Amino acid sequence: MYRSHNCGELRASHSNTEVTLSGWVQGVRDKGFMIYVDLRDRYGITQLYFDEERTPKAIIEKAQKLGREFVIQVKGNVIERASKNPNIPTGDIEVLVSELTILNKALVPPFTIEDKTDGGDDIRMKYRYLDIRRNPVKNSLIFRAKVAQEVRNYLSNDGFIEVETPYLIKSTPEGARDFVVPSRMNEGQFYALPQSPQTFKQLLMVGGMDKYYQIVKCFRDEDLRADRQPEFTQIDCEMAFVEQEDILNVFEGLTRHLLKEVNGVEVEKFPRMLYDDAMRLYGNDKPDIRFGMEFGELNAVTQHKDFGVFNNAELVVGIAVPGGNAYTRKEIDKLIDWVKRPQVGALGMIYSRCNDDGSFKSSVDKFYDQEDLAKWAEVTGANPGDLVCVLSGDTNKVRAQLSALRMELATRLGLRDPKVFAPLWVIDFPLLELDEGTGHYHAMHHPFTSPKPGQIELLDTNPGDVKANAYDLVLNGNEIGGGSIRIHDKETQAIMLKHLGFSDEDAKAQFGFLMDAFEYGAPPHGGLAFGLDRLVAILGGQETIRDFIAFPKNNSGRDVMIDAPAPIDDEQLKELSLKLNLKP
């Protein structure tokens, strides 16, 4: 037996007990006549004590040779410490060691195994197994496991059945790029890894397996943006005989359960916001509503003067920055530079200071008088002491720019407290989205989302206006997940695919199995998927998902620890009937 207790377990009540502990050497303090060793395992740290008078000399000598991260086993007696350490749960005791076994030596780790390490990102990824020993990573992984288990508990208590869908499926041209898997047994053919189990969960509904869930890996071969992973985990759900309201209620319940069990936070009923309102008020379909700073549209109160920039703009829109009148001219110039950065892309920014005495001072006093500026303040909800920032231009662009500014300012103002949770349903998403590059419409959610009843006729005339029973759950400005009521009849699915540019032939080849299934008694159904990585990171109060993934890949999709991907043998390629065709 390697241990009688773990390193986080012993208390004063264990005094005078003989114990066996195993773990890693966190540190050694050799004071000559006595040696202290901090012994660490998953559960905590226990202080080991070696005493010149009571510990055999051979053991003392062995202890003196211990290095950081050595793996050892000790036997000894639990004693109360003379000076207790209130900072750790085992701080009342130490173990007076009578036997010491070195189970494994350790090289000096390439970075310190401390909460604040001296290791950079790259070295920590290469030695991820050492990084995992650090509390911030270890605790993130344990936190993730707790969230996942609470999700399962909640859903299975609510009658959901966990069903595993296949990983080796069929490639479809819709959506992101698939990862594919060559089949040896079916020469020249490929499986694809699922981007989501979407069609399978719909088939489960057709199969009567009402209330399905799964926590499942999904795969997308996209050029990786920061904080994206080629493989990610989804909480995937589907229900039959439901309307949007039923689905929102279940997953609002789940999210509330998680906030309570995992964060100890009770949240009121989640507000709901129309997609159109989210875009109008926050310039964004995932607004962070932990703070206000709602957009005020200023066209009506700006376009009656001779200021060409505003007059020629599709949208003039502003926000009030609380306390922003305190900014110096230099600080405001910096803010203007910030919105002009290529990542934001504004051409400039107009501002109006709201003085404490109720007067205003704007960067366009030449065009607008005090009365005008008072209206700006009124529309944006600015108070004396605030700063009104105004952008103008094409609606979609300017909303995105002002949204970026709003988030940046809120971060600077400390309004984005990770301990505060502000969930929000955004509903009534458009069915289709115009790709400005190609001029074609594509499915905003996916091709299986149902248009709102009675709107299908609009597809021919005003495709951009068709709304769907599609919804996203937003938490603190992040999209946690989304879903929709699905199409459940072959005709509508065929119309939808046609509008997305599929020929009848392609539609049949790609989705024939699903449309066939709809002919054999498909129930009305809908569902939702949450991104587990992101959800866990937000609940854990973190900005990035990486520490919540045990073995993440870098931005080139590489696992630098195991050095994957890697070339494979010619023999292996031959078996798969493939040849490399490298770019010149």
Add this chain to the structure above:
Amino acid sequence: MYRSHNCGELRASHSNTEVTLSGWVQGVRDKGFMIYVDLRDRYGITQLYFDEERTPKAIIEKAQKLGREFVIQVKGNVIERASKNPNIPTGDIEVLVSELTILNKALVPPFTIEDKTDGGDDIRMKYRYLDIRRNPVKNSLIFRAKVAQEVRNYLSNDGFIEVETPYLIKSTPEGARDFVVPSRMNEGQFYALPQSPQTFKQLLMVGGMDKYYQIVKCFRDEDLRADRQPEFTQIDCEMAFVEQEDILNVFEGLTRHLLKEVNGVEVEKFPRMLYDDAMRLYGNDKPDIRFGMEFGELNAVTQHKDFGVFNNAELVVGIAVPGGNAYTRKEIDKLIDWVKRPQVGALGMIYSRCNDDGSFKSSVDKFYDQEDLAKWAEVTGANPGDLVCVLSGDTNKVRAQLSALRMELATRLGLRDPKVFAPLWVIDFPLLELDEGTGHYHAMHHPFTSPKPGQIELLDTNPGDVKANAYDLVLNGNEIGGGSIRIHDKETQAIMLKHLGFSDEDAKAQFGFLMDAFEYGAPPHGGLAFGLDRLVAILGGQETIRDFIAFPKNNSGRDVMIDAPAPIDDEQLKELSLKLNLKP
């Protein structure tokens, strides 16, 4: 709202309640003046009642047009039935329908949606979503979900942390063939899908993430034997600072928990059997111990006479067939034919009838007298009325043959009751196994299994004799899972890989990351993996795993429902820097 209750919920106590139900039409009985419809959903069947006197005519007419598997919604009043049906939980009531909505029509299904269907395997696989509507499949999937949830509950209550390991990893030449995934971002390189998360769970142990578990998909590109799938699910576990005993205790506890919670069966402490004993007594490393029929080795009592077949045999071994003396000569001849089938491969079978009067009658009376045959009976444990069946030849072959015969006879004798559960630990597996084709040794478990302490020196002289702390859990003659204590130091791992034929260079290229990790303070560790598909099937009392997998593949690795794998676009191949290289 599509339903106020589900179709398995209503009881006599609901009488005179207005309800809304949705579901599938299981069947219609039109008796002219009244119509009965069985409405089915995941939860059960409720009888709907349409009555010429009380139901509006338009609704009657609509009901008359309902076909099997139509999806409908009804409103109506719950009434107690005149003649109750005690066979279903809702049999006391029916719903007198006042409103009927057809939510979706259905074509006539290609096979009957009944417990006993008229559909063959192929058609049911193609329309798997319809097959799932049938109770045997539906209940198997629900059963699987319950087992998985109980596994998670047990392990997380025991302090295990669920950690997700990556799916896009690195191909290794060891073991079965990998499925590979070409990387677009890393030209000419490939990921592999994991055959198991073995190295990652060991790295988690090095990372201090003691007590890991995961229910995880694994992939093997093997030529498929019956009842194997290219993707399968594993309950994967690993623990640090443990000895074999600790691991067996945890997973014996888990298995006992499952038997109790899922099957309502209490099982005694699991017996343990040495691998060598299993081979000697059952000819098999996964003996079914629900019944006896242990092997008796007969060399000592057969090789003193002139019977050359036995005298030249490495092993002469027999079993007693209970009541087998009742077999006619013809039946015994058929049994001899059975063991001579190519799948079994015996050259013949000698038998000895144990008559009720204590005398014997054998097929080799020319060579053996009554005293000899009495010894055969004694060694095999045969009683009067039994039949002793004896095979002879090379030890390994003859054991496998007699094991097959033992299982066949037990099946015929009804000794393999799926409601009886006989778990067994088989322990002390050999470290290496001789591949008789190549003459090389390979790892019996995997290259990370540790030899028993003190036996590593034997690797040079008697590699086949080295035993490992490796163990399998066997349930009713099936290997449910297995594991081992792992190597945790670089030197031993290097020796092991060398003995498995890896050059230093290959060892470093393939497993360098693991051996490096062992230098930074690796704890002693070990673990185990259970095959979930097989475990669930056995707990469910079934022989095959297929009904416990929602969307299984056929024996060519195809999903015939979605028609995968399939060719991909040239464009997609080009992006992956690949060309087809089809066999001529």
